[in-house]
Amino acid sequence: MAIRHIALFSWNSEATPERIAEIEGALSRLPGLIPALRGYTFGPDLGISEGNSDFAVVADVDDADGFVAYRDHPDHQAALGLIKPLLAGRSAVQFVLPEAD
């Protein structure tokens, strides 16, 4: 039962381009550090719609254990340490991905 984890962030006024770039750097290293990750995409909102959040992270894992391994991994927790001080809002969902065709 593959699972897709999604988190959308809205940044506060502390979120400078430099600090966002630091977060992107940390996130970009996670696929090489967290074996449970099967797919990992993230990035800033493109600004093509009104009222959007500012940033998205999408992590695909094999199952609930894979999600917990990702969530609790020290390198993911370190990235969250960069993210949390900049958060004005966060929404998230984990849902089941259909079996690949």
Add this chain to the structure above:
Amino acid sequence: MAIRHIALFSWNSEATPERIAEIEGALSRLPGLIPALRGYTFGPDLGISEGNSDFAVVADVDDADGFVAYRDHPDHQAALGLIKPLLAGRSAVQFVLPEAD
């Protein structure tokens, strides 16, 4: 420049299982109706984390024009007609997907 569109929904008290199933049915038909869609996954939150939203939709398209074609397509608009009355909250992001390896 492939784009990933994400929308996360929180349901209000009107969101019965039957109405959510009707929405899932409508969403499941969209890939066959909207040529711009390159990837389309959606589903209810699994309930494995505190404070999550209730439902996620992820649409992958080739570019901004593809996103507009999806967003404005009559069948997508019809699905939104089922979704909007049940919304307590919505967050969304469109971001650039890395080129496939």
